[in-house]
Amino acid sequence: MLAALSAQADPHVKKIVGRVVSIDGNVLVVKTKHDETVTIQLGEATKYVKWITQKPWQQNTAADASFLRVGRLVEVETTPGERTMKARVVRIATD
16 A cells, blocks of 8 residues: 555656557567557566456465566556666556
């Protein structure tokens, strides 16, 4: 809960929601519903969470980078980087 509140309180945090277009090393490319393509930097500090979108709501939310696949729906909390945005949290829908 505290992490969610701190993300909302930080004006530099941006949420990107869309489908994974590509994953190349530590670079994630996401296409939003507005046909915008966004490049996001992944790193050691990036946290991965399974995004529960259907019942049962009590499912385990543990995830890692291996859950990322082309076509999967993701929500990424980002902070601005020098050239690209940096991912803080990646929520990955698996259903």
